[in-house]
Amino acid sequence: MEQIIKNSVAKAISYAEYNLLFKQLVTEGRTTGEPTSEKIDYTKLNFSRSKRLDKTIKLLEAQKQCFQDINEKQIWLVITEPWCGDAAQSLPFFNHIAESSENVELKIVLRDENPALMDVFLTNGSRSIPKLIVLDKNLQPIAHWGPRSNATAKVVDDYIQVRGAVDDQLKTELQIWYNKNKGEAILSELQALTLCEENSINV
Template structure:
């Protein structure tokens, strides 16, 4: 596992490099992985949402202080794809956190190019993304998170229980929820991860 993670970090992109790829895909009308018109459309939509969040996210003083007080270097390795709606809502927050901490380096890999890595971090047997892997300076696992916050997961689980499947209405409902939550659930869970890391 440790060697797999090290190799994945070596191959990973920075957030800036990921956004350049994102922009190129949108400009060329393409996406990553197995292409489909739906994934291409989501890639374009997600790029717009991500850029808006990049411009509007502001951490509170308490949140900034929490992440600035991290003592040892960490790597936050995210497994994702540009067409993933949940990733568009979380990656900008991970980046904002990393920008506010000298100890956090954010790195990104594509799920479909790293099957062994995502298979080591399955969610109920599925390759759900995004998946954030928090590593210490020696690439030992501190914690992991994803594909969405517990609060967002409750929205999804309740809908599936009532309607039996993930569909376009759920995706719309989840987007409305994300807009109202404004990333608070993600930030609270990231702060909890950091408090846990102090005791490991």
């Protein structure tokens, strides 16, 4: 696992580089991984949503202080893909946290290009993304989070119990929920993660 993580960090890109890739994909009508029309459409939609969040996210002073109090260097390594809707809702928050803390560096890798890393951090046996892996200065994993907050997961689970499957209606309702929540569920769990109240928070 150590070598897998080391190799992944070495080829990871910054949030700025990820957004350049994102923009290029949208401009060219492409996506990463298997280029289905659905994934291409979601890539375009996710780019718009993430850009809006980049402009509107404002951390509370207590939240900023929490992340500023991280006193040792950490790498927040994220496994994601541009077509992933949950990733579009969380990566802008990861970036704002990294920008608020001099000891947090955000790095990003694509899931389908890094299957060995993904398989170390499965969620209930699934390659669910986004997946945040918090690494210490020696690249040892100290915590991980994802693919959704517990509150978001409950919305999904409750819907599936009633309707029996993930469908377009769920995706619409989930977006409405994200808009109303304004990232509070994500930030709350990342604060708990940072403060080591739990070693990991998983869905």
